[in-house]
Amino acid sequence: MRPASDDRHDIVLSVRGATKVYPGTRALDAVDFDVLRGAINVLVGENGAGKSTLMKIIAGVEQPTEGTILLGGEPVVFVDTMDAARHGIGIVFQELNLFPNLSVADNIFIARERTRLGTDIRSSDQREAVRVLMGRLEHDISPDALVADLPIGQQQIVEIAKALAQDARILIMDEPTSALSTAEVEILFRVIAELKAQGVAVVYISHRLEELTRIGDYITVLRDGRVTGSRPMAEIDVPWIVRSMTGAASRDFSKTQPHDIGDEVFRAENICLPSRRGGYALDHVSMSLRAGEIVGIYGLLGAGRSEFFECVMNQHAAMTGTFYMDGEPLSRGGGGGGVASRIARGIALVPEDRKTEGLVEIMAIRENMSLSSLRGFVNGFHLDLKRERDAVLSFVSNLAIKIASPENPVSSLSGGNQQKVVIGKALMTRPHVLLMDEPSRGIDVGAKAEVFRTMRRLAAEGIAILMATSDLEEVMSLSDRIIVMSNGRVTGEFAREEATEEAVVAASAVGHAPATKMEA
Amino acid sequence: MTPIEATTVRAGLNRQAAVLLMLKMRTLIALLAVIVFFSLAAPNFVSTANAVIMAKHVAVNAFLAIGMTFVIITGGIDLSVGSVVGLTGMVAGYFILHGIDLGGISIGYTLYFSVPVIILITLFVGVAVGAVNGFLITKLSVAPFIATLGMLYVARGIALLSSDGATFPNLVGNPEYGTTGFPLLGAGSLAGIPYSIWILILLSLGAAYIGARTPLGRHIYAVGGNERAAALSGIKVARVKMFVYMFSGFCAAVAGLVISSQLVAAHPATGETFELNAIAAAVLGGTSMSGGRGRIAGTIVGAFVIGILSDGLVMMGVSSFWQIVIKGLVIIAAVVVDQFQQRMEARITLQHQAALGR
Numbered sequence: 001m002r003p004a005s006d007d008r009h010d011i012v013l014s015v016r017g018a019t020k021v022y023p024g025t026r027a028l029d030a031v032d033f034d035v036l037r038g039a040i041n042v043l044v045g046e047n048g049a050g051k052s053t054l055m056k057i058i059a060g061v062e063q064p065t066e067g068t069i070l071l072g073g074e075p076v077v078f079v080d081t082m083d084a085a086r087h088g089i090g091i092v093f094q095e096l097n098l099f100p101n102l103s104v105a106d107n108i109f110i111a112r113e114r115t116r117l118g119t120d121i122r123s124s125d126q127r128e129a130v131r132v133l134m135g136r137l138e139h140d141i142s143p144d145a146l147v148a149d150l151p152i153g154q155q156q157i158v159e160i161a162k163a164l165a166q167d168a169r170i171l172i173m174d175e176p177t178s179a180l181s182t183a184e185v186e187i188l189f190r191v192i193a194e195l196k197a198q199g200v201a202v203v204y205i206s207h208r209l210e211e212l213t214r215i216g217d218y219i220t221v222l223r224d225g226r227v228t229g230s231r232p233m234a235e236i237d238v239p240w241i242v243r244s245m246t247g248a249a250s251r252d253f254s255k256t257q258p259h260d261i262g263d264e265v266f267r268a269e270n271i272c273l274p275s276r277r278g279g280y281a282l283d284h285v286s287m288s289l290r291a292g293e294i295v296g297i298y299g300l301l302g303a304g305r306s307e308f309f310e311c312v313m314n315q316h317a318a319m320t321g322t323f324y325m326d327g328e329p330l331s332r333g334g335g336g337g338g339v340a341s342r343i344a345r346g347i348a349l350v351p352e353d354r355k356t357e358g359l360v361e362i363m364a365i366r367e368n369m370s371l372s373s374l375r376g377f378v379n380g381f382h383l384d385l386k387r388e389r390d391a392v393l394s395f396v397s398n399l400a401i402k403i404a405s406p407e408n409p410v411s412s413l414s415g416g417n418q419q420k421v422v423i424g425k426a427l428m429t430r431p432h433v434l435l436m437d438e439p440s441r442g443i444d445v446g447a448k449a450e451v452f453r454t455m456r457r458l459a460a461e462g463i464a465i466l467m468a469t470s471d472l473e474e475v476m477s478l479s480d481r482i483i484v485m486s487n488g489r490v491t492g493e494f495a496r497e498e499a500t501e502e503a504v505v506a507a508s509a510v511g512h513a514p515a516t517k518m519e520a
Numbered sequence: 521m522t523p524i525e526a527t528t529v530r531a532g533l534n535r536q537a538a539v540l541l542m543l544k545m546r547t548l549i550a551l552l553a554v555i556v557f558f559s560l561a562a563p564n565f566v567s568t569a570n571a572v573i574m575a576k577h578v579a580v581n582a583f584l585a586i587g588m589t590f591v592i593i594t595g596g597i598d599l600s601v602g603s604v605v606g607l608t609g610m611v612a613g614y615f616i617l618h619g620i621d622l623g624g625i626s627i628g629y630t631l632y633f634s635v636p637v638i639i640l641i642t643l644f645v646g647v648a649v650g651a652v653n654g655f656l657i658t659k660l661s662v663a664p665f666i667a668t669l670g671m672l673y674v675a676r677g678i679a680l681l682s683s684d685g686a687t688f689p690n691l692v693g694n695p696e697y698g699t700t701g702f703p704l705l706g707a708g709s710l711a712g713i714p715y716s717i718w719i720l721i722l723l724s725l726g727a728a729y730i731g732a733r734t735p736l737g738r739h740i741y742a743v744g745g746n747e748r749a750a751a752l753s754g755i756k757v758a759r760v761k762m763f764v765y766m767f768s769g770f771c772a773a774v775a776g777l778v779i780s781s782q783l784v785a786a787h788p789a790t791g792e793t794f795e796l797n798a799i800a801a802a803v804l805g806g807t808s809m810s811g812g813r814g815r816i817a818g819t820i821v822g823a824f825v826i827g828i829l830s831d832g833l834v835m836m837g838v839s840s841f842w843q844i845v846i847k848g849l850v851i852i853a854a855v856v857v858d859q860f861q862q863r864m865e866a867r868i869t870l871q872h873q874a875a876l877g878r
Contacts, residue, residue: 356748
């Protein structure tokens with residue numbers, strides 16, 4: 001299955017049997033992965049498939065629980081990123097790791113400053129080196145420019161230059177195009193092609209299938225921590241990738257329980273949100289939602305899905321447009337009290353990032369679940385702990401959350417059960433409209449199926465669910481209706497019957513990725 | 521896993537659980553250790569009279585520490601409390617001695633308030649200072665450290681200005697003006713226990729109740745544990761923060777009243793560095809400076825450990841310079857042990873997870 005190495009593309013680094021266990025999940029399971037010199041090695045998979053974990057292991061950010069890394073045939077152990085960098089491995093993270101308050105040259109030589117006698121920075125030397133690097137990347141970025149003043153695309157070039165300054169022979173790029181405009185993507189692809197010609201092995205991670213087929217030489221597909229396919233790009237097509245990514249047989253999303261869909265409960269009209277990067281993060285977004293309906297919002301990273309949910313929850317003062325609940329407009333007003341007014345009107349949110357937005361990790365499971373609905377358990381101002389506990393326990397059993405005791409800290413649970421706690425917290429507010437942002441992120445297959453069954457059941461009970469996801473299979477199989485967003489706009493709307501994967505993917509790429517090579 | 525291995529693991533877990541329990545009870549153990557040590561080492565340590573005197577000393581710091589605990593649980597800090605003690609003492613003293621001169625309206629006429637009204641006004645001043653802190657922090661996004669550091673100077677400066685740096689002496693009041701009775705607060709007692717101790721009992725029970733059994737208390741912990749998640753759960757974060765700083769100001773005003781009443785005088789420099797004692801008591805009692813963790817009961821025990829340590833060392837005749845060193849070491853040791861406990865808790869949780877997962 002592994003790509004055969006020819007003379008031009010010999011293997012420079014390989015991973016054998018890499019396994020990484022986190023509390024509650026097995027992020028990687030006996031993964032083999034080869035990186036070939038002078039080639040673009042594409043790594044693809046859904047959220048939580050293990051791409052980032054694999055890259056972190058290669059870049060020395062994390063150590064594998066089991067397995068080895070072979071560099072030029074020799075086994076190596078990277079204790080940290082500096083160690084990996086010394087071995088010629090550079091990584092450009094999705095979230096750029098630059099210091100916006102420092103200059104380009106300062107950033108590129110951070111922690112490796114060129115000095116006289118170890119103290120005095122030889123600025124002119126560094127500037128000259130940066131000019132050489134920028135020449136190699138065919139970019140005219142001044143070494144003295146402040147990183148904060150550069151557009152995202154140029155910041156990415158600085159990040160690449162930083163890796164090259166350490167003589168990177170293997171360059172890992174994690175979703176490099178997620179924040180770039182079409183023109184910036186073209187420039188980046190040219191840079192990548194040049195690096196490839198110079199003999200650098202590029203590891204390229206992305207969700208965007210059209211990008212991968214365009215620039216990739218070899219492709220490796222991960223699913224649920226395992227490699228499900230590894231081929232030269234010339235031998236495969238988009239349907240093969242989709243099959244390998246989703247593995248049609250492996251999941252049970254439990255299709256619809258037939259039930260009636262009610263009247264419209266929620267409507268958004270002309271929602272606009274100015275973006276910090278200029279233009280609009282949300283550009284005249286309108287949609288409506290009916291009782292008992294699951295509407296999937298599909299879109300790539302940066303399409304505006306999370307921003308839309310934040311607007312619904314009254315988190316952005318700069319927003320324009322109106323939301324309606326049961327035909328009545330919702331009041332506006334920013335600040336921390338914004339969410340409470342939405343919860344009072346029957347809207348609840350299950351945020352995208354459990355750790356930073358969904359849970360208070362040091363609090364008990366009970367305390368997390370009742371956090372949004374404490375008002376329901378007070379007599380005057382006295383909290384009735386027994387009533388609270390009973391209510392929490394009924395939701396725990398209702399959602400089949402596996403816990404030893406509701407008094408345990410929520411951080412002791414596995415990802416799937418943590419997600420159910422967040423869902424339970426939202427449900428305890430008795431919502432009519434439930435917003436779910438990437439409800440299956442970072443949880444394993446079994447837990448996903450359970451979360452999806454729960455969503456189905458809630459819809460059957462009459463709750464309207466708006467789900468945002470970048471997982472194609474999820475949106476296809478769960479939604480009664482699919483809305484596609486791209487670059488802050490609604491670019492497609494499909495009823496379940498008429499939606500095809502090709503049409504949904506095409507709509508999600510509108511105004512985004514290079515329009516060429518889309519026929520696949 | 522073989523049965524023998526399983527037993528070994530379980531025994532290991534039990535031993536760890538026992539160690540963990542001891543770590544959790546460490547402040548109480550420290551308190552008992554301090555009491556036992558001084559009972560043996562210091563003459564006259566064990567006596568009712570001494571206990572009452574020490575409790576009175578502890579009470580003032582404990583007032584501040586109670587307010588400070590809520591502030592720290594939200595992830596903030598209140599450096600202004602010591603100055604607020606000084607300021608509120610001066611407010612009470614000023615009203616008792618001078619009243620309000622209504623010079624503009626009718627020459628020579630001065631309005632005096634009765635002591636209960638003066639106490640209410642003083643408490644209001646403390647709450648108002650806390651409200652300014654809260655406003656700076658929530659509405660103007662000033663970091664709590666900076667906002668309350670500024671207030672530390674401002675409140676102290678105003679306290680000094682109020683009397684030009686002089687002490688308001690002899691706050692017994694004047695029967696003609698109906699301002700008598702203020703010293704009773706510091707000197708009076710009920711059922712053999714001084715009022716200040718009763719106030720401490722009421723305040724700590726009230727605060728503990730708020731922390732454990734009200735939505736507000738739950739919200740305080742949630743804000744400190746994860747502010748973003750708290751906001752997205754519908755908690756009015758700004759309101760919670762306003763409350764904790766106002767409550768801290770209230771506690772400082774109580775301390776200011778009690779001290780000036782005990783001394784029957786108000787000195788503008790009263791309460792200098794008290795904020796540090798309050799932070800120390802909270803930290804010693806298990807409050808985490810990174811927010812989200814802490815208990816009022818722990819803070820009270822922490823305040824007693826510090827108080828008894830100081831008084832006991834005095835009774836043993838240890839140099840006050842050494843006392844300062846020892847106090848510092850105890851605080852550092854408490855935090856080191858706390859870190860150790862957290863690492864151990866995390867490890868035990870992971871072991872339980874691993875045991876369940878296989």
